[in-house]
Amino acid sequence: MRYKYQYIIGFIVLLGVIFGLRLMTENNQFIYTLSGWFLGIGSLGLLGSLYMLYGKELWTFLLKSKDIWLILASLILMELLFVIKNVDHLYLTYLFGLIISLFLWVIIYLSIPKTYAKIFCVFTIIMFGSYVIGQDIYVRIFHDYFTFKEALTLREGVESGQSMYLFNWLHPVILFLMISTVWIYLKNMVVTHVIWNRQIARKITTSFLMVFLLIMLNAKIPEPDQTDLVSDHYLYQTVYSRQRFAERFGFFHLMGRDLLDSFTPRWHSKKDIFEINQYFESNPKAYSTHDQVGLFEGKNLIFILAESYDESILDEVLTPNLYRLKTEGISFSNHYTPVFQRTTSDSEFIFNTSLIPSIEDGPTVTVFKQNSYNQSLAQLFKDKGYLTQAFHGNYKEFYGRHIIYENYGYDAFYGQDELNLTPETGRFDHIFFDAAKDKILPTDTKFMSFIITFAGHSPYTEEHDVAHTHIDFVNSIYPNDDPSINYYRATQVELDHMIGNLFSSLEDKNILDDTVILLSGDHYPYTMPQEVYQSFTGITENHLKQRGNLYLWSSDVTPITIDTLTSSYDILPTLNALFDLGGDPTFYVGNDAFIEADRYVLFKDYSYFDGTNHHFLYDLKETSDQSRKISDLYQIYKKILRTNYFK
Known part of the structure; x- marks a missing residue:
């Protein structure tokens, strides 16, 4: 020995x-x-x-210990089936990470009383099997893994994903494994239990520490000039990318780590506040002084967040009012709308605050809905004496909008119930607008109205009532295109009808010349079958799919196309300058689109696009001044949310 x-x-x-x-x-x-x-x-x-x-x-x-054999075989098989289907790369640390997670499970199983061990075993099998199926569905729709923290928005996720389930071979196989394992275990297995002594504890501890050492030795470490994001240790600590975590430490390990994270609070300290203050003092931004400052001062603003609007379907005949917004106003042709974890609600967050949504801590709209956002778009308009209101055809409690919009600074949020709409009529943008237009367009005060459209939401099939209404019109113009594309087009025809009604109402109320219209999509139609979307647009790279749209329309604006690289983060700083709102640009991630500034688009996976190249901060061979600056930016704005900095 x-x-x-x-x-x-x-x-x-x-x-x-x-x-x-x-x-x-x-x-x-x-x-x-x-x-x-x-x-x-x-x-x-x-x-x-x-x-x-x-x-x-x-x-x-x-x-x-036949019971342990059975459970480990079932867990490993479910793990491997998921990995084969969904994971592109595996690293050596994956082997050690999987071993140590299964090792920990066995230790817990052997240590607890037999009655509880049975419950623990059945719970694990059902939990992991459900986790595998759930993640497989989520990956297909959202191209990412969910976290248990998103249970806070489970209702919203289920409603958003309705009619998007597609059957595949993995699900019945996992269900069979779950059911058969639980049945065999409960019917035939004797629960193994260990009475711990010093010798057993020494062997278990030695083995555990050895495997843990192997993970540490083989984990990727940053070179002297690289950021912490390169480090696998940082990845393990923060789980900022669940896909990368699964590749490096195992999928079963990810589930356990995610469960632990869900019950572990995130702490912050006075040091975080000091670092934020120091960052802003070291990186001040000057107020804009260009000729466009104050161009729209004193005018009303209608901000339209267009659900899933993608410019690839813009058509002078099919969508004449969208075409009018683009061609008669200021069109930003190199604009990006980065898609974060909670998609629409995170885009709303960026539009309203020019801050980076939560990446590591769970859904922004639930975890940080009670934060103060006194530098927000609504608050700036409110401070100038505007009536600030938001509108949506769904119920206002969806994504907790009734809470977070109050903290954005809005005077009111009108949803489905407040506008006397039904779940069916609320889906039609033109019906929604007709019900809300007198509130959206008051004539006795200056106003900023934020409209969240609904018609463009998936599914893009005949089951979509709005799409079904307009599909014959679309097919008459595009008879040979893929049905998914045409049903998607049909949803945007409904948006176009609403915009046509908006123009007519502005004219009827004699406030057209006093009003600016801004339209930007919240994300590309990511729920559409990606092979269809890629074939239609010719775009296959994920970051390029997030190339969005931004139109600014006013009756006195000379039509112009701006090809400066912009993103969702830049909308607030740009409006701040054009309306001369007086907000301090230092606090914003983005920049006024009409000034000279460093330009980049920040994504949820700690990557950025500089207009030419797409850089992953965790995969850089060398760290440039720009990438280090952006890495610092991500860290500071994470701390801003955690500390409720603007309270």
Whole structure:
């Protein structure tokens, strides 16, 4: 036995030397890569030596513990089926991460009383099977993994995803595994239980620490000039990307880590406030002084957030009013609308605050709905004496809008119930507008009205009542296009009808010349089958799909196309200048579109687009001044939310 311990100690020393060599040769790519391979091979050797040390005892124990065999086999099979279908890359740390998560599960199972162990076992199988199916559905629709923190918006997620489920082979297989495993376990298995003693505890602790060491040794570490986002340790600490976490530490491990995170509060300190203050003092932004400042001062604003509007379907015949907005006003042709975790509500958040939505802490609209946002768009207009109101055809409690919009500074939010709409009529933008137009367009005060349209929401099938209403018109113009595209077009025809009614109402109330209309989509139609969308638009790269639209219309504006790189973050700072609202631009992520400034689009996966290249902060070979600046930006604005900085 002694020589086996010596063998393990020798392996650990060797791995330590290789690890140290790797740290010292980060600037030599060949040696760095070679040492990484040796480290991986050595880690597998250490794992083998652990088997040599405890393998015989382990097999003897497992042969007597058929219940553990059954559960581990079921969990591993469900894991592998999901990984095969949804994960593109796996890393060596995946093996060790999966082992350690299963190891922890076995320790818990063996330690608790038998009655509770049975409950724990059944719960684990049902939970993980449901998790696999749920994540598979979520990935297809949202191209990301959900987090348990999003249970706070579960109702909204279910309603948004209605009619978008597509059957695939994985789901019945997982259901069969779940049901058969639970049935066999409850009918035939004897629960294994261990009475712990010092010897068993030593062996368990030694094995656990060895596997944990292997994770640490093989985890990616940042080079001296790289940001923390390169680090797998930072990834494990924050789980900022669930996809990357699954690739590196295992899918079952992700579920356990996510559960733990859901019950662990995020802490902040006075140091965070100090760092935010220091950041703003070191990075001030000057007030705009260009010729367009005050161009719309004193005018009303109608801000239209157009559900799923994508300019690829813009058509002079099909959507003449959208076409009018684009061609008779200021059109930003290089505009991006980054899609964050809670899609529409996160776009609303960016439009209203020019802050970065929550990436690590759960849905912004639930976790941070009680925050103060006194530098918001609505608050700036309100401070200038405007009536600020928001409108939507769905019920106002959806995404907690009735709370967060009050904290944005809106005087009122009118939803389905307040406008006497039904769930059916609320989906029709023109019916919604007719019900709300006298509130949207008051004639006795200056106003800023924020409209969230509804008709453009998926599904893009005959089941969509709004699309069904306009599909014959669309098919008459595009008889040969894919049905998904035409049903999608039909939803945007409804939006166009609403805009036509808006123009007519502004003229009827004699306030057309006193009103500015802004329209921007909240995201591209990501719920459409992606092969259809990609074939129709010719766009396959995810960041380019998020190229959006921004139109600013006023009767006295000379039509112009602006090709400056802009994004959702830039809307508030731009309106701040055009309406001369007096907001401090230092606090905003974005910049006025009419000034010279660094331009980039920030995405939810800690990547950014500079107009030419798409950079991933966690995958940069070298860190530039710009990427370090953007990394700092992400960290500061995360702390702004956590500390409720503007309270």
